[in-house]
Amino acid sequence: MNQSVSINQLATGVPGLDAILGGGLPEFSFNLIVGPPGVGKTTLAHQLMFALATPERRALYFTVLGEPPLKMLRYQQQFTFFDVAKVNDTLRFVNLADEVASGRFDQVLARMVKEVEAFSPGLVFVDSFRSLLGESKTDALEQISPQAFIQHLGVHLSSWQATTFLIGEDPSQTEIHPVFTVADGLLDLRQSTYRNSMVRKIQVVKLRGQATSPGIHTFRIGGGGIEIFPAAAVPGGASPAPAAAAGPMARLAMGVPGLDAMLGGGLPSGYSLLVAGPSGSGKTVLATAFLAEGVRLGEPGVIVAFEQAPAQSWPRTIDGFVRAGQIGLINTRLLDLSIDEIVQRLIELIHRMRATRVVIDSLSGFELAVAPTFREDFRESLFRMVSVLSALGVTVLMTSELEDRYTDLRFSPYGSAFLTDAIIVQRYVELQGRLKRVMAVVKVRGSAHSDELRFYEITGEGILLGAPVTGYEGLLSGRPKPAQEPQR
Amino acid sequence: MAPPGRNDQRRLAIERRLAPRQGGDSGTGAVTDVSLRVWREVADTLAPMIGVGGVEAIFKRSLQLTTPSWPWLAPAGAPAEDEDPLASCQARLKVRSPAEAAEANVILLVSFTDLLVTMIGASLTDRLLGQIWALPISAPSEETRP
Numbered sequence: 001m002n003q004s005v006s007i008n009q010l011a012t013g014v015p016g017l018d019a020i021l022g023g024g025l026p027e028f029s030f031n032l033i034v035g036p037p038g039v040g041k042t043t044l045a046h047q048l049m050f051a052l053a054t055p056e057r058r059a060l061y062f063t064v065l066g067e068p069p070l071k072m073l074r075y076q077q078q079f080t081f082f083d084v085a086k087v088n089d090t091l092r093f094v095n096l097a098d099e100v101a102s103g104r105f106d107q108v109l110a111r112m113v114k115e116v117e118a119f120s121p122g123l124v125f126v127d128s129f130r131s132l133l134g135e136s137k138t139d140a141l142e143q144i145s146p147q148a149f150i151q152h153l154g155v156h157l158s159s160w161q162a163t164t165f166l167i168g169e170d171p172s173q174t175e176i177h178p179v180f181t182v183a184d185g186l187l188d189l190r191q192s193t194y195r196n197s198m199v200r201k202i203q204v205v206k207l208r209g210q211a212t213s214p215g216i217h218t219f220r221i222g223g224g225g226i227e228i229f230p231a232a233a234v235p236g237g238a239s240p241a242p243a244a245a246a247g248p249m250a251r252l253a254m255g256v257p258g259l260d261a262m263l264g265g266g267l268p269s270g271y272s273l274l275v276a277g278p279s280g281s282g283k284t285v286l287a288t289a290f291l292a293e294g295v296r297l298g299e300p301g302v303i304v305a306f307e308q309a310p311a312q313s314w315p316r317t318i319d320g321f322v323r324a325g326q327i328g329l330i331n332t333r334l335l336d337l338s339i340d341e342i343v344q345r346l347i348e349l350i351h352r353m354r355a356t357r358v359v360i361d362s363l364s365g366f367e368l369a370v371a372p373t374f375r376e377d378f379r380e381s382l383f384r385m386v387s388v389l390s391a392l393g394v395t396v397l398m399t400s401e402l403e404d405r406y407t408d409l410r411f412s413p414y415g416s417a418f419l420t421d422a423i424i425v426q427r428y429v430e431l432q433g434r435l436k437r438v439m440a441v442v443k444v445r446g447s448a449h450s451d452e453l454r455f456y457e458i459t460g461e462g463i464l465l466g467a468p469v470t471g472y473e474g475l476l477s478g479r480p481k482p483a484q485e486p487q488r
Numbered sequence: 489m490a491p492p493g494r495n496d497q498r499r500l501a502i503e504r505r506l507a508p509r510q511g512g513d514s515g516t517g518a519v520t521d522v523s524l525r526v527w528r529e530v531a532d533t534l535a536p537m538i539g540v541g542g543v544e545a546i547f548k549r550s551l552q553l554t555t556p557s558w559p560w561l562a563p564a565g566a567p568a569e570d571e572d573p574l575a576s577c578q579a580r581l582k583v584r585s586p587a588e589a590a591e592a593n594v595i596l597l598v599s600f601t602d603l604l605v606t607m608i609g610a611s612l613t614d615r616l617l618g619q620i621w622a623l624p625i626s627a628p629s630e631e632t633r634p
Contacts, residue, residue, distance in 0.1 A: 069538045070546075073608045084611040097539040 007209065010163065013051025013081075014044065016228030016344065020202070020217050022210035025052075026184065029208070030157050033167045035189030039200060040221050041167045042072060043079065044189070045125050047225040048165070049091055050081045057122030059091035060115060064128060069095050072127075079225045092119055105149040113156060122162055126153070129168040154182040184208040190216075194373035199338060202228060218338035229340040232384045249447065252357065252395050255293025256286065258465035262441045262450035267422060269356075271445070272386050272396040274419075277426030281437060282458045283399035286424070287359045288318045289462045290397050294357040295326045301357035302328035302349050304342065306365025328353040337369050339381035343388055350394055358394045364401040386419050421445040429475050438469055494610055495602075498621075502597050505621040506590060516586045520578040523593040527574045529620050530600070537616070546607075547573055550599035558592055560584070 009024030018024045025031070025048075033041045045061075053059035063069045073093070076082050087093070094115050099108040116124060129150060150166075157164040166183070180186065186205040191198055200219050204212040219228040251266030260266040267273055267290075275283045291301040303318065321327040328349040330342070350358065360366060367378055374381065389396050398420070423442040428435050439456050441449045453475060455466035472480035506523055531543045551573075555562040561580065563573075577596075581589040604613045 068542070070542055070607050073538075073612060077609055077612065084609075084615050087612060087615055093537045095535075095537055095539040095542070097541060 010052055012048055014047050014226055014228065016217070016219070016230050017226075019230045020204055020213040020228060021185075021207055022204075022212045025163065026207070026209065027163055028158075028161055029184040030154060030164045030182065031166070031185035031187065032180070032183045033165055033187045033189065034169065036169060036191070039189040039191050040219070040226055041189055042127055043076065043221060044187070044226050045127060045165055045167050046076045047079070047081050049123060049125060050083055050086065052123055052163070053086060053091045055090055058089075058119060059123035059125065060119050060121040061091060061093045061125045062112060062115075062127065063093060063095050064097065064100055064126065069093060078223075080223055081225050091123075092121075109149060109152055109156070112153070116156075116160055116162070121160075124157060124160065124162045124164040125167065126157075126165070127167040129153075129166045151182070158182075189219075192373055194371065197371040197373070199371045199373055218340055220341065229338060229344040231340050232343045232381075232388045252290075252299070253293050253297065254286075255289035255291075255296075256463045256465060258454070259463075262452065262454065262465075263422065263444055264447045264449040267395060267397075268444070268447060269395055270390060270393050271421035272390060272398065272419070273422040273424065274398050274400055275424045275426070276400045276402040277439075278402055278428060281426035281428065282456070282463055283401075283426065284361055285458055285463055286426075287361050287397050287399055291321065291327055291357060291359055292317050295321055299357055300326065300328070300353045300355045301359065302330070302346065302353055302355040303359040303361060304330045304332075304346060304366075305361055306332065306369050328355060332369060337371060338374055339370060339378075339385055342366070343385050347388070347392065350392060356394055358389060358396045360396065360398040362399040362401055383419050427475075429469075429480055431472070431480060438475065439465070494614070495605075498601060498614065499594075499598050501618075501621040502601070503594050506593050506597065514586055516582055516584060516589050519586050519589045519593070520581050523581070523589070523597075524574060524578045526593075526597070526620065527578075530597075530617060531574065533616055533620065534604075544573055546600060546603050550596055550603055551577065553599050553603075554592070554596055558595070561592055561596070 008027040010027055011024050012018055012021070033044055035041050049059045049061060063072060077084070094112075096108055096111060099111050112126075153166075157166075183206070185207040188203045188205045190201045190203070192201060193199075200221065201216045202219050203216045204214075213230055215231045217228055217231050219226050221227075250269040251260070251263075252269055253266050254260055254263065275286055277283050287303070291303060294301040303322075318327065322329045330345055330349060332342075346358070349355070363382070367375060370378060370381075386396065402425075422444045424439060425442050426437060426439045429438055430436075437456050437458070438453045440451070440453045443449075452468040454468055457464045457466060469475060471483055473483045474480045505526055506519075531540075531547075534543050551561060551563075561577065563576065563580070581592060584592070601613060601617060604617070
């Protein structure tokens with residue numbers, strides 16, 4: 001018989017936190033929340049407390065010298081999670097400043113024990129232990145050392161049958177504090193400033209007995225409190241690529257007459273398509289047709305737009321679809337995004353809209369919107385994003401601004417061409433003194449497709465595919481000339 | 489007529505709580521005894537949460553805001569180190585008429601709660617102190633009503 005103890009996991013109510021904790025917070029665990037001032041430790045603690053505290057599982061929040069409690073109550077109330085009705089009945093704030101000021105740590109501990117025994121909480125927060133340590137050093141009255149105090153506190157916290165949290169700044173790196181060893185969980189909050197953008201990050205450094213999500217995750221503090229964006233993990237293992245799936249592929253209509261035939265019967269479902277072309281070549285028009293066709297066929301879509309003024313630059317159709325709620329829109333001009341945040345929002349929107357078509361317009365705008373600190377890893381993050389979206393089974397169309405170069409044939413500035421399953425390239429060519437647009441399907445993984453270069457025009461109705469370009473060679477050099485042996 | 493606002497309700501409740509009992513002693517001593525008891529209840533409720541120092545700081549600030557209209561409320565000199573500001577304030581009130589003492593206490597306590605409201609909001613203030621003056625705490629406060 002299995003007699004091992006089963007640990008109850010508490011759902012923290014902090015978006016994204018349970019995912020990176022590996023399911024939730026172990027009940028009766030003793031946790032540390034550390035990080036520099038202003039990073040959001042107190043906010044995280046309050047958010048946890050208001051979410052977890054119930055009349056059956058009450059919470060006690062000890063404030064020490066760190067933040068004046070009046071200020072803390074004032075600012076924490078700005079968050080929507082702060083429920084005044086819970087104060088004093090379900091959760092109680094206890095200020096220890098007077099005891100700490102006396103420098104008698106035995107008294108501080110005695111007061112805490114007394115309060116815990118009187119209120120019998122299921123959750124205990126101490127904010128912050130760093131100020132406990134800092135306060136003591138000058139005082140000769142102390143009966144036990146601050147180190148011993150923390151040690152005692154740790155022992156008490158573990159024995160109270162309460163899930164407990166010590167909040168504090170990171171003790172100096174040189175001194176490995178014993179409290180780090182005693183703790184069951186350690187949440188490390190950081191903020192990194194790079195050029196003019198600031199990004200908050202969280203890491204579960206340790207959580208006993210749970211498969212936490214390794215790595216550093218980004219988070220944002222908004223009106224609702226903290227929202228964590230778990231780093232998009234590449235789905236591992238043998239999940240079959242859509243191309244490898246047996247049987248005929250389901251295909252999506254592109255909404256541009258003739259283009260489906262060029263793709264070999266439409267874009268295979270679950271594929272990612274890169275539409276690359278120079279400015280004004282009609283990438284967004286193509287993306288719009290793709291979404292509009294989805295709306296027509298009852299296949300909802302989502303667009304992530306990084307354009308400066310989407311309502312102006314889009315064809316009116318897409319604006320109408322967004323307004324009518326037929327297409328989901330993530331439009332952001334924030335310049336400190338992490339890709340994980342976009343992926344998280346995108347996944348939520350895809351689920352909410354039951355979307356099967358996703359447009360990212362454009363990768364160039366995306367790169368600009370991502371915080372500079374993430375730009376170095378942009379390509380890698382893009383790979384993760386495409387993998388996550390592909391695991392969801394949605395079909396993705398990404399546009400990419402491509403400088404027209406006539407000396408080589410490139411599809412993407414990110415080397416992202418290999419990431420995608422299909423590529424359509426758009427080019428300008430000069431023919432008889434006119435600038436003409438041509439388009440070709442470069443690749444459709446695992447499928448036959450046209451190898452034609454086709455003229456096309458952009459009209460009020462969208463993209464109008466024209467005749468195949470015949471009788472010329474050197475088109476991609478930008479200076480075509482009549483072929484030596486013109487076709488009939 | 490519009491119903492009384494939350495601030496008016498709070499003020500009326502404070503006045504009621506500080507009023508001497510009907511038929512009882514109505515001298516200044518009785519007024520300051522009741523007042524000191526109420527002040528102690530307020531301090532005992534708030535001190536665990538914001539510290540004794542926090543309560544004293546708000547009290548001193550409300551005293552400072554009130555003294556321009558009531559100069560005799562101001563402490564005579566620098567307070568002794570271990571002086572209890574609540575008790576010494578009531579001691580200064582003892583030499584005034586019962587009506588003055590009662591009114592000054594209402595003004596002080598209203599000023600104190602107003603300060604608290606500006607810092608932590610009406611909902612939380614009434615949540616914490618409402619039961620002292622038997623203010624119905626379930627009523628939504630006008631400051632937090634959308």
